[in-house]
Amino acid sequence: MKRFNILTLLVAVLITLTPNIASAEIGGLTKCSDSPAFAKREKASIKKLEQRKSTYEAGTPPALALQQQIERTEARFDKYSRSELLCGADGLPHLIADGRWSHAAEFMLPGFGFIYISGWIGWVGRKYLRAVSTTKNPAESEIIINVPLALKIMTTGYIWPISAWEELVSGDLVALDEEVTVSPR
Structure with missing residues (x-):
């Protein structure tokens, strides 16, 4: 009971001394x-x-x-x-x-839009690099963009959150430890 009283007193003191939130x-x-x-x-x-x-x-x-x-x-x-x-x-x-x-329209909604568009760009770029890595000359395809392939990939990029989740669940999103190179320092 003594412990409960001390705990209650501590909570009451903390509540009364909590600073007001400045708006x-x-x-x-x-x-x-x-x-x-x-x-x-x-x-x-x-x-x-x-x-x-x-x-x-x-x-x-x-x-x-x-x-x-x-x-x-x-x-x-x-x-x-x-x-x-x-x-x-x-x-x-x-x-x-x-x-x-009350201020979500000012910051959070544009922030989510920015994250979505950034993710779209990153996902499409990743998908393009993975697609051209299987071609005969991947270095050339990275420098000289294959526009038809890039447009095809870009039009499917809007569902990137779903695709990313599917790849995460299947284990294709993250590289295996054996595939990651380590600096020989």
Whole structure:
């Protein structure tokens, strides 16, 4: 019973002394739509583009290109202000990468997309190298890419997670210890 009381007291002390989790809103970040620095940055960006545009005659290709850039800039700032992105004192949007689901669209979803595409590229490259290693001249096929073969392999690469799992289970993904060369140091 004495051990239980000490354990309960220890847990109670740890719970009461646990620091509060700091959220980004407390850390000086505000929603971009509410940030005066963000609005100031938007006005300055558009003003700079309009000043450059004023040096050209209306309707000329440079003036039209700058007008399109102004429209894209306005659309970008509008998109940021409508989103849940948080801006710092500098007026720039900051990504919150602390794992909160309320900010998943900012960091985790693009992160998973990056990992998927990187895996696709790596898997296709590995599969291509394994395929050309069985040809008559594999070194040449590594330098001069066999485009039809590469395209065929690339179109099947989108299911790389399933293929990788199948190869892992079958033992084909990882090389045997006997096949791995060791430096003779």
